[in-house]
Amino acid sequence: MKIGAAVLVALLPLAAQADEGMWTYDNFPKAALKEKHGVTVDDAWLEHLRLSSVRLVEGCSGSFVSAAGLVLTNFHCAQTCLAQISTAQKDYQTEGFLADTLADEVTCPGFEINQLLSIADVSARVEKAVAGRPARERAEAEKAEDLRIEAECASSADVRCDVVSLYGGARHHLYKYRRFQDVRLAFAPEMAIAFFGGDPDNFNFPRYNLDMALLRVWNGAQPLATEHYLRWSATGPKENELTFISGHPGSTRRQFTVAQLEQQRDVQIPDSLLRQAEQRGLLTEYQRRGVEPQRHSMDILLTIENSYKANLGAHHALADPAFFAGLVAREKKLRRLVGAKPESQKAYGGAWDGITAALTRLRGFRDEYYQIEAGRAFSSELFGIARLLVRAAAERPKPVAERLREFSESAIPGLEQAVANPAPLYDELEIALLTFSLTKLREVLGTDHPVVKKVLGAESPEDLASRAVKGTKLHDVAVRKALWEGGPKAIEASDDPMIVLARRVDPDARAVRRRLEDEYEGPLEVETQKLARARFAAYGASTYPDATFTLRLNYGTVRGWTEPGGQVIPPFTDLRGTYDRATGRAPYALPGSWLGRKADLDLDTPFNFASDNDSVGGNSGSPIVNIQGELVGLAFDGNIHSLGGDFGFDEAKNRAVSIHSAAILEAMDKVYRAHRLLKEIRPPR
């Protein structure tokens, strides 16, 4: 009962209440902070934190922590890099990595880091472009205007400009970034301590993880000179201390209507979970094929397990009658407020039914969209490259406003980086995953679906996967570049089997994408805009938009929580607890470095801590700072209750989980002897 009641209270307004809120930097609630916590932050404070914060475009956050471009983020955010630089002789995921000298820092292929320079409101311009159009043409017109704005803004390859749709499309802001594409790895510990406790302890607390890595941004032949970077706190945080997390929460669904939440609970999340569960089973067993297959598939298996657990937590939240009742009550309240005035009822009252109608239309082609356009049918990096090349050939010659969204001027440098990415691709793994996904294509759409027939013909999924992976030349970066440069003629002339496959399904993929935009996305935005305006009218402008993998700032305090059964969870763990928890068997086996240097460590050093900062996936790697703007920790996870945070913030139990800044220093010093890097980041004694 207590759960339900607590949730109800916390969920009712979407606006600031307690320490809920993922605030955009242009709308940070300084007054609320002052009122609640008695402290003030000024614009310079905000600007420094914003420019010290970075985004890793693969899906993480980070921060500059030295004057020479050093970026602190999570091990699991750098893991793709560790996997890509590993070889049969040296597995850096397992063994960790430490560059003895600057010259030893190795390039992370495909990594891009963004620093947010400015935010501008372009809502009026976007709205003008779509004004008067029917809902079905809206998505296309809006996209065209977004692409024009981005092209005007992106003056050079190292500037990235994204028009971001906020509040379900009620606001459009232009986010301008400095783009860095030369990113190198300086340090990462062994996975056994970075991810100590593995999947069983993931999203749980108490926790004992050194989930950290240090990257470095280079600028030409030099490390980037960073004017803005975070100084290290001398002590780290204490219980009840005020903390701020500055990072990039990926997506939330807090403004969803009940019909949308039901669709999430009944269709969207189960569908994702089932796919992930099957992939997980497959890859877990695949790992037994041998040492090399194990190494090749480790990164993707961990990614799937993490996403599976997050989705499962989100589903559990929605499947909890008390939690869901809180979300229903939130909608009822807004409906009542809207219905109370005839003019607001007229302007906004139809939004709920409009959204439900869009969801009903979506049912007709949702599976086709996910299979054919969203790429579920083709789980293959090589296919992804083939599709990119096929589409780039068609899109790049077009005027910018007529292109597909992902071929904006601002996106081209990233695409070129992907084409030129020399990271190895593994045929055996590619075949296994493509066989799986083609089997699913046939299972979901049925053997007799025209696209299934077109793709498979008389081949089995395994036949086709094997033929396309073994026959393609797209492993070769030179071949890819030639197709990128060669344009439509080169693509037309290619008989590369992966290119042929991507070419063959492209018309169907584009058709179902267009259908999604016209029948679902465009009409949906019209209705969600109404709801956003209804919320502004009801609750004022002090609200924050759902997360969009753009920079947000929130505040909270270091504290534990009480479980529904009454168990009190304290906010800190320490290094000693790590040794107590170790069994010697994975995932509770400590690496040799930790076993060998136990005596050197101050075991009282706090290791991980919980705080009620409002964070979700995408916040991984975010700095957590104190009121002085000093780094006191590195966010890497949330507790199990944080997984309902997609839909609403339960202040009583939702906790972010971070590494204590002192533990990072202690481990780098005593366990890893990473003194070159420590000298860069360590606070003056």
Next chain:
Amino acid sequence: MKIGAAVLVALLPLAAQADEGMWTYDNFPKAALKEKHGVTVDDAWLEHLRLSSVRLVEGCSGSFVSAAGLVLTNFHCAQTCLAQISTAQKDYQTEGFLADTLADEVTCPGFEINQLLSIADVSARVEKAVAGRPARERAEAEKAEDLRIEAECASSADVRCDVVSLYGGARHHLYKYRRFQDVRLAFAPEMAIAFFGGDPDNFNFPRYNLDMALLRVWNGAQPLATEHYLRWSATGPKENELTFISGHPGSTRRQFTVAQLEQQRDVQIPDSLLRQAEQRGLLTEYQRRGVEPQRHSMDILLTIENSYKANLGAHHALADPAFFAGLVAREKKLRRLVGAKPESQKAYGGAWDGITAALTRLRGFRDEYYQIEAGRAFSSELFGIARLLVRAAAERPKPVAERLREFSESAIPGLEQAVANPAPLYDELEIALLTFSLTKLREVLGTDHPVVKKVLGAESPEDLASRAVKGTKLHDVAVRKALWEGGPKAIEASDDPMIVLARRVDPDARAVRRRLEDEYEGPLEVETQKLARARFAAYGASTYPDATFTLRLNYGTVRGWTEPGGQVIPPFTDLRGTYDRATGRAPYALPGSWLGRKADLDLDTPFNFASDNDSVGGNSGSPIVNIQGELVGLAFDGNIHSLGGDFGFDEAKNRAVSIHSAAILEAMDKVYRAHRLLKEIRPPR
């Protein structure tokens, strides 16, 4: 819109409407049949069909089709037998099996077949035994009385007596069976034609499957002389012909309240699906370990895939807003009827809230129950044997009424058969599945749960699985029999690692089972009885109970259906279509026998057909007969719309799928030359 409306009409009453209904033989609606179809069946007709019908206790149905004990059922119902008699040299699942002589028919280890002799109403006795007890003690008291009744009835090992709870506990009937434990295999075709189209075509139609097998019941040294068996129709069924399916539908949830349906949709079904999806991924990849691992795991993989697809269809039905609205309307109607009279409101009106309260309590220990007692943590045949032995030692010395339900006198012969079952168990597969399930135990209950700690200690799941499987002697039937006979002393003295494991968790498993009975099952039955009585009062006695894997009879007609998109699906396929669909690649590769003898076949022979008989899982292998009581087909599946049949019968689209009787004869004659068996079953020309 059409779907929703159609469903609504079909779902409103649970009583007979159209051809819905899985009728118990003691309450078959002769009058409704006469009214709707203009035909009459008498008691002799019913008795003959009942005594010709059989149950395969592993979870299927079948029928006697000769005077010498020949039983017709599905290939997939005999597949466990095919797997168990196969060896590295000879894989009967793939190659099929045909006994040239009676002496060549091979024993199916562990198979038990039941023939229903009589049904008696023991409701009054059971109700008296529980009268006046609090809800929490009810399950225990009822079980005790059931066990007494069964013990009195089961006069010898070849008589099996089950007290069956019907209408959610509002009726208790004693089902008395003749039990046959010497079951042999006479014929099965190759899996490639029995399951042509594989998982993609499963639950779909049009269909082209020879999903049949012939078993034989032996009685001592002779084939059983069967007085009652089904004669073969000379022609098989025509479109719109009246047909009857007599079989054992496993379970349905048509009397569930909306709260129970929500729990199914949000918790129960997703939870099962996710586990099955992961097992499926694991086993699909496990199959690549080699030819032998592939053979060992085929049966279990197909079982999981079938169950997964059935669960997925059930979930899709509940996730369909229109379908669910129909179920909500059904409940609303009953609530209205109950509320209309003060005395019925007083007697029954609290049932819905009572059920919701039971579900809320269940949340507190559901995971523990499924993991520890329901066996999810221990996916191992060897563990199953160990637990059986550990519990048998404790239970068998007790007075019958004090035993666990599954140790009734009536159950002992089946348990002895399981102990003595010489079918091979495969260590490699056992270790893989036990590792998986122990990993899940830790994942679901958490590393720090006391039972997880007790089970794993400092071992990893793989350590423990490997040690227990490799160290146990329970592969040896003699060792098992010694422990079975040795009783508590032998179990206490055993240091067999699997026995030790089963012994160690037994107190926890019993405790959570008791908690389930006391806090959930007992109170739930009190409330569901009220609802059943409310339905009797509202709709009269002409209702049928939810399926309970007991013999049911229903009627319907041979007909296709119209898809929501307008596509008309005709009711028959023919042999020609099989060849048209074949691609030469699994699962669309025909076996050599069918390719080689195509010219011999009459390709116009109807192969599979659809009918609107109301059937669900458990009906596999059921005979489908005409008004003359002649066999016209063999039910083996339902169409995709039948998967919502768990919750309500949609007459417009829900179809059973059967093999046409003529196709069975044609294939046995022309493809398999099974003339010895054909002579037994073929009708006089």
